[in-house]
Amino acid sequence: MKFINVNQPFFPPFEEYCREIEKIWESKIITNEGKKLYTFESELKNNLKCDNLTLVCNGHSALESALQNMNLSGEVITTPYTFISTLHAIVRSGLKPVFCDINPDDYTINADLIESLITDKTCAILPVHIYGNVCDVEKINYIAKKYDLKVIYDAAQAFGVEYKNQNISNFGDITCFSLHATKLFHAVEGGIVCSNNKQIIKKIREFKNFGFNSNSEIENVGSNMKISELHAAMGICNLKYIDNIILRRKKLVKKYVDGLSSVKDIILPIEKKDIKNNYNYFIITFASDKYRDDIARLLLENNVETKKYFCPLVYEYGCYKNVFSNIYTPVAKKMSLCTLALPLYYDLLESDVEKIIDIIRNYFERN
Ligand SMILES: *Cc1c(COP(=O)(O)O)cnc(C)c1O
Numbered sequence: 001m002k003f004i005n006v007n008q009p010f011f012p013p014f015e016e017y018c019r020e021i022e023k024i025w026e027s028k029i030i031t032n033e034g035k036k037l038y039t040f041e042s043e044l045k046n047n048l049k050c051d052n053l054t055l056v057c058n059g060h061s062a063l064e065s066a067l068q069n070m071n072l073s074g075e076v077i078t079t080p081y082t083f084i085s086t087l088h089a090i091v092r093s094g095l096k097p098v099f100c101d102i103n104p105d106d107y108t109i110n111a112d113l114i115e116s117l118i119t120d121k122t123c124a125i126l127p128v129h130i131y132g133n134v135c136d137v138e139k140i141n142y143i144a145k146k147y148d149l150k151v152i153y154d155a156a157q158a159f160g161v162e163y164k165n166q167n168i169s170n171f172g173d174i175t176c177f178s179l180h181a182t183k184l185f186h187a188v189e190g191g192i193v194c195s196n197n198k199q200i201i202k203k204i205r206e207f208k209n210f211g212f213n214s215n216s217e218i219e220n221v222g223s224n225m226k227i228s229e230l231h232a233a234m235g236i237c238n239l240k241y242i243d244n245i246i247l248r249r250k251k252l253v254k255k256y257v258d259g260l261s262s263v264k265d266i267i268l269p270i271e272k273k274d275i276k277n278n279y280n281y282f283i284i285t286f287a288s289d290k291y292r293d294d295i296a297r298l299l300l301e302n303n304v305e306t307k308k309y310f311c312p313l314v315y316e317y318g319c320y321k322n323v324f325s326n327i328y329t330p331v332a333k334k335m336s337l338c339t340l341a342l343p344l345y346y347d348l349l350e351s352d353v354e355k356i357i358d359i360i361r362n363y364f365e366r367n
Helices: 014-022 035-048 059-067 084-092 111-117 137-147 198-207 229-239 242-260 289-301 330-338 350-366
Strands: 052-056 075-078 096-099 122-126 150-154 174-178 191-195 282-286 339-342
Touching: 014 229, 035 052, 035 191, 035 229, 052 059, 052 198, 059 084, 059 122, 059 150, 059 174, 059 191, 059 198, 075 084, 084 096, 111 137, 122 137, 137 150, 191 198, 229 242, 242 282, 242 350, 282 289, 282 330, 289 330, 289 339, 289 350, 330 339
Parallel strands: 075 096, 075 122, 122 150, 150 174
Antiparallel strands: 052 191, 174 191, 282 339
């Protein structure tokens, strides 16, 4: 019996990728400032409706380059229900994370709690559009203005998402995307930093190349976060399929939702008005952690992989256990115990989804 992974990268037709990289063998430019980089950046500007952006080698570097080029110091308010990269980026930038609890319905930061966490040390808010769900961008924007804070969005999972017909990259001071292979749109590895501030992007463009400016002078200590031409070429190929990818996922999600909506102990993702979803993940929430763990085990016995996001919460990992204590984020804790990601990717078959639905429904009919 075949094994169904929880995720699988999208692959463009092999010949299309070969055609895309062919010229690299003539130009001999395989990284640094090459043709593919410029082509990919300009296509992304169009797609994201964002005039100022730069590509970096991964989503984590996008976050670090943002945090390290905005003159930040002190505390950053963020969410504990995210991929560990978000927290590592804050800590590695010499900043102190302050954890804010999340909403139970979309798992994003609970904007109503942010103000109570602001101190005279707070310098920024780093919300995450987790699973492609849109944070309360309006309230966050209001708070940031009121207290003069920077907002850096971790939109690693939110490529293709729109809010009120505006691309998600248009909110906050900086928005960071990941182009990792597990994301719905990828360049094998890669990241994008977007901003409405030209100066910040210019600074990050230098930062990602050891700090060199256009005069080959270095004014700020830099790093190496460049993306290669081979990666950019993969991004160019995949971008042609982004609408198809989202449509295919939407279709599979609808099948899941139709099949599971009658199970009363499962809370399904909600479609919110004003939001164009990207269907990067299919997350369900169980009424109890026992159900969640039973279903994960049962599916695995049937050759179906699932993923328990985000369990543990980011501050519960070994390296942070003794660093952050007495943190109370009850909703995030509950969600880390009760949510489960089911398989979702472009090549997943309808029959696979049917099989998964049957296994879950049978369990709840027996229990
Ligand atoms: C994937 C991801 C990252 C890191 O992106 P990479 O490209 O893997 O470095 C950061 N934050 C979140 C929420 C992610 O899902």
